[in-house]
Amino acid sequence: MSLDQFIFEMLPEFEEDLRNSVLFDVPESFPGLKEMINYHFGWTEKTVSKQSQGKQVRPMILLLSSMICGGDWRKSLPAAVAIELIHNFSLIHDDIEDQSELRRGRKTLWKVYGIAQAINTGDAMFSLAQMNMLKLGNKISKTVGFEASQKLNETCLKLTGGQYLDISFENKSEISRDEYFIMIGGKTAALLAASGEIGAIAAQSSNNNRLALRSYGEALGLAFQAWDDWLGIWGNEEQTGKSASSDLVTGKKTLPILYAMEKKGDFSEAYQKEGSRKDRLEELINLIENDGAKEYTESVANHYTEMALLSLKSLNVKHPDAYMALVELTNLLIQRNK
Amino acid sequence: MSLDQFIFEMLPEFEEDLRNSVLFDVPESFPGLKEMINYHFGWTEKTVSKQSQGKQVRPMILLLSSMICGGDWRKSLPAAVAIELIHNFSLIHDDIEDQSELRRGRKTLWKVYGIAQAINTGDAMFSLAQMNMLKLGNKISKTVGFEASQKLNETCLKLTGGQYLDISFENKSEISRDEYFIMIGGKTAALLAASGEIGAIAAQSSNNNRLALRSYGEALGLAFQAWDDWLGIWGNEEQTGKSASSDLVTGKKTLPILYAMEKKGDFSEAYQKEGSRKDRLEELINLIENDGAKEYTESVANHYTEMALLSLKSLNVKHPDAYMALVELTNLLIQRNK
Numbered sequence A, B: 001m002s003l004d005q006f007i008f009e010m011l012p013e014f015e016e017d018l019r020n021s022v023l024f025d026v027p028e029s030f031p032g033l034k035e036m037i038n039y040h041f042g043w044t045e046k047t048v049s050k051q052s053q054g055k056q057v058r059p060m061i062l063l064l065s066s067m068i069c070g071g072d073w074r075k076s077l078p079a080a081v082a083i084e085l086i087h088n089f090s091l092i093h094d095d096i097e098d099q100s101e102l103r104r105g106r107k108t109l110w111k112v113y114g115i116a117q118a119i120n121t122g123d124a125m126f127s128l129a130q131m132n133m134l135k136l137g138n139k140i141s142k143t144v145g146f147e148a149s150q151k152l153n154e155t156c157l158k159l160t161g162g163q164y165l166d167i168s169f170e171n172k173s174e175i176s177r178d179e180y181f182i183m184i185g186g187k188t189a190a191l192l193a194a195s196g197e198i199g200a201i202a203a204q205s206s207n208n209n210r211l212a213l214r215s216y217g218e219a220l221g222l223a224f225q226a227w228d229d230w231l232g233i234w235g236n237e238e239q240t241g242k243s244a245s246s247d248l249v250t251g252k253k254t255l256p257i258l259y260a261m262e263k264k265g266d267f268s269e270a271y272q273k274e275g276s277r278k279d280r281l282e283e284l285i286n287l288i289e290n291d292g293a294k295e296y297t298e299s300v301a302n303h304y305t306e307m308a309l310l311s312l313k314s315l316n317v318k319h320p321d322a323y324m325a326l327v328e329l330t331n332l333l334i335q336r337n338k
Helices: A003-025 A031-041 A059-070 A077-097 A108-111 A115-134 A143-169 A177-202 A207-234 A246-250 A257-261 A266-272 A283-288 A293-313 A319-334 B003-025 B031-041 B057-068 B076-098 B110-114 B115-134 B142-169 B176-203 B205-235 B246-250 B254-263 B266-272 B280-291 B293-313 B320-334
Strands: none
Touching: A003 A031, A003 A059, A003 A115, A003 A177, A003 A319, A003 B293, A031 A077, A031 B142, A059 A077, A059 A143, A059 A177, A059 A207, A077 A108, A077 A115, A077 A143, A077 B031, A077 B110, A077 B115, A077 B142, A108 A115, A115 B076, A115 B142, A115 B176, A143 B031, A143 B110, A143 B115, A143 B142, A177 A207, A177 A257, A177 A283, A177 A319, A207 A246, A207 A257, A207 A293, A207 A319, A246 A283, A266 B266, A283 A293, A293 A319, A293 B057, B003 B031, B003 B057, B003 B115, B003 B176, B003 B205, B003 B320, B031 B076, B031 B110, B031 B115, B057 B176, B057 B205, B076 B110, B076 B115, B076 B142, B076 B176, B110 B115, B110 B320, B142 B176, B142 B266, B176 B205, B205 B246, B205 B254, B205 B293, B205 B320, B246 B280, B246 B320, B254 B266, B254 B280, B254 B293, B266 B280, B280 B293, B293 B320
């Protein structure tokens, strides 16, 4: 069974559970709250485009992890729903915090319903996520529901910690790579690590498997972010859906930029010069490459990719097909830009 | 043992657990996140004023409820910490949503650290609340941790539902009393109801006691809000800390105002007239009283006060002193304006 076949089998049931949670877990008395959640997920449009749905990487990692550990993926569905709700709650709040007006080609929730309603809708989705994770208590065992919920909230503290650093970076001129790795460790890696580990928890698997899947998710998150930062300078529009080199123009603090800034050489000087960077883009790209920032970012991404695949190798696999599908998914995620 | 003695015994331990949770449960790597939580609680000042601490009504209700049901209040402390964190997380987000610049005589969190950091800090406190509720699983039993967490998140969905209605009322000219009661049922009553019920859950008490304490908290919340609305027009500055009659001037949609508006009589007409209401305040108070809104609001508050006390009477009491203290607390809360 290939990754595509797993996706074909799992995602429709996952989607149904996600929709049913919004429909039945949000009290009847607050139809407007449901409407806003529906809007965020793109369920209000007649035809839901692939783009507006998101990639659902985290639920797939969770469900496959649980299968690899010998669990019944259908019993793990509430955890996958919970993880997807947490991811989306954080997107809603991030969009307000970053003042982003568009997401997946549509107006962001706050842009349509205002900041007050969007903050509150995010909060409602956060509670909904918690309720779904607790459903494992009835589907599997109280202990599983309890442990998965603990892991979820530890993870959310890391998420908000990463987001706190990300916001604070905007007003800071010098950021070390150490700080950067702590930031993406919270913002990108923590939820992917939780997706793997909670899959193992739901399968009542060994500590070895829990640890392996957590390490896998962490490394995957760091590799993913390093490639994303690479694409932000050297990717083409087709790959990123954004205009190329945009990170150098907007001044976003990404890994290659921080690396080159630390060198305090020609790039650092040119980058901090006043005036638009758009016209000097070619020069800046040359200078950042001269500092070795391109190779450095690639080496970080490759290192964490290897770490992720190595972590998978230490698993005690109960379902080889699911294992192969997770390897396939990992390669897809990390190598999309090669 | 009187209420004061219970407060004297319980609150210092409660405060210590609350502070320890912020200190130890928020990861080391994010000191700024801790700093903002500390600021919100007024712990950054050298002398913490009584005013900046808040009233801690909910933790007291929870701890007393658990004792009444025969539980060990010390084992219920994590639940009291969780409830107080939920209350404060919602205050932080509400202040952004209402654009309130002051709380308990100090600048609100968003006013000091910006909207982005304040949203995110609220989210961190939400996770912290969840982690504390789950601690019941280690202190008492997995089932208790599980059930209390379920109740907490059901409650949060009601809270956000109530807040959704409250925000939507601002852009609506006509609001029925039915809608109003659904709104305060979520916004004010739900968390008080949960405080009582989770006390019973922590004590592993009977369904009868769970139900009685939930009904008690619900009725208390509605009575409390009705009196608060009454004070918004007929209270004096000493009682409310705000200028008297402010609700009629600001146009806040409170119970007496909605009641009189529904009459579509002289008050309704005068209230909707253009121009400042400040100069016509005496006339408006006369008209709203002529419509019977003062008596109506008093009758609602009295009705729910009786309901709250009646609910307490149906309890199977294991600790008479704690019971008397809860009755005393209830009278203090509801009769503060008489």
